[in-house]
Amino acid sequence: MPLRNDFDQLVDVKGGFISREIFVDADIYRQELDKVFTRAWLLVGHESLVPNPGDFYTSRMGEESVILCRDKKSEIHVFLNSCRHRGMKVCRYEQGNTSLFTCPYHSWTYTTDGKLQGVPLHRTLYDGVLDREANSLVSVAKLCNYKGSIWATWDKDAPDFITYLGDARIHLDQALDCRDGREGGSEVIGVHKWVFPANWKFAAENFLGDTYHNPSHRSVDLIGIGPSAAAGKKGRRDDELEKAQHVWISFPEGHGVHSAIQPEANEYIESFLDNPILEQYFRHCFEERKRRLGEGARLLPFVGTIFPNTSYHGRQPRGLCAWHPHSPTSTEGWRFFLVDKDAPKEAKEYLRRYYMRYSGPAGMTEQDDMENWLYATAASTGTVARRYPFNYQQSMGAYVTDHPLGGDVSTQVTEQIARGFYRRWTTYMQGGDWHELLGSPASDRQAAE
């Protein structure tokens, strides 16, 4: 059977219809692994998971296991976790420190920079034939440590990560930078890993800026679980954005964010009322950030997805997610929870508890997301169901293209971001070149520079 390539019919961005096939079809899924996941920049982890030489952390890219490793000289690498001899996983620990990865099968050993070192009976069995250098662990083509978060791609022709991010960068920054406006400075305090029966794009799309699904979280909003809940406030977070202008932005590279711009006066809005020390600390962070960033401090993050499968939650709670594909209808979710490395102990203690009650499979908010992704996937696998595409007509045309934040900017809830995401997904599936994958506006700009 020939591979299907009717992607522009499946994704009708103009009409606002997207076929259910792209969420359930096995052939399309196999092609995604090849055409999207071996080309796009993927989140692998965070430098705080491998602070010392010899530290490693096993991660994933697409369906495959990779090792994030800091070598003896403190350089960070990402390797495919598979022996060059017969493919055995050379590392089955989640995290640790080592000077060598020893393959359990026939005992080839690899150094922390991926080089093949030990080959038992080398002299007798392989002399003059085996080229050690050429049998190193397979390394990613490019790697980037962006403000502590580690990203990689298998495509040697991929643009550098900053170019790939485009104008989505300052939004991602809001998740990665210190609460008081200093650059970077975050650390991972824990990682959730779980498997759920839904297509990975449901999760990616959820964080693109699907604010429309807010009613599905009514149960937590009714009972109140936010940082001021014990003080009597309902809702699942502090309403820091109550006076802000929300913006939903679709970027040409396929990324999408929901952020907000505070009014010019940009006054502090009370938060963390459950604990006076935290209230003071976050008030201080707010003032510091305003002093440091000036006008720039008016931009606050909500959520976003960096194409294809990395999402972030910018403030309450705060973290990075990777949605690793397992099958058309199964996804492994990873969430890296972030705090400022130098935040006071009391703040870290409060935040970790807040993250746990909010996020992931044990989180009161996100349990309801998972329920939706599961049954939306399950009810789309049927023969008849597949004949009827999903509707993506929300807020058609309701955006401007000349906003200083770049991209297609909407000031109302919109599926323009999802349309942009799937338009770019189509380009990947059609095997587009990097000029096309970055979307024409960005590449036009580059050409003009």
Add this chain to the structure above:
Amino acid sequence: MTTTVQDQDRQEQLTNAAIERSAAYYRLKADVEDFYYNEADLLDERRFRDWLELLSDDISYFMPIRRNVKFGQQAARENTKRGEGISWFDEDKWTLTKRVEQILTGVHYAEEPLSRITHIVSNVQIKGARPEIGAPHELDVTSRFLVYQNRVEYETYIFVGRRNDTLRLTGNGFKIARREILLEQNILLAKNLTTFF
């Protein structure tokens, strides 16, 4: 083979069967088992508010994330730690009460309609009694659980693991003062943890 100091400590803790198997021990064990069966009934019959009554006001309810670590590092690194970083649960009574309130809103879609759940508790052993087994105020109890969850039509999960509890004897019967739930999974093989353990 080398074992770390921590491993030895832990082994001692876990195999601390030092309590003499007296008549008092077995009487107490029967009471504890009865308490657990009753607790399971409350959860499985969805009497969540009544279940909260079994928890002491200062309860620490903890389910670590289990990690794959090198031999010898189990004690130090296999489980995430209470009071540190991120676990599946590291909760107090306030959060557990919130979880119950959430189910009772009727719009917590991950438990609406309610799942069918059965808790099976076994291998109950009293590992410590303070001040003494004859007239205890606090007990350390270990047990195994098997929690079966079936949800909507086809969704089915089986959670198996160990529980390490501290039970307090009050005028009102036992209260759970501390619970550690060791689920025997690394990557969680369930989309959600909406049930109590």
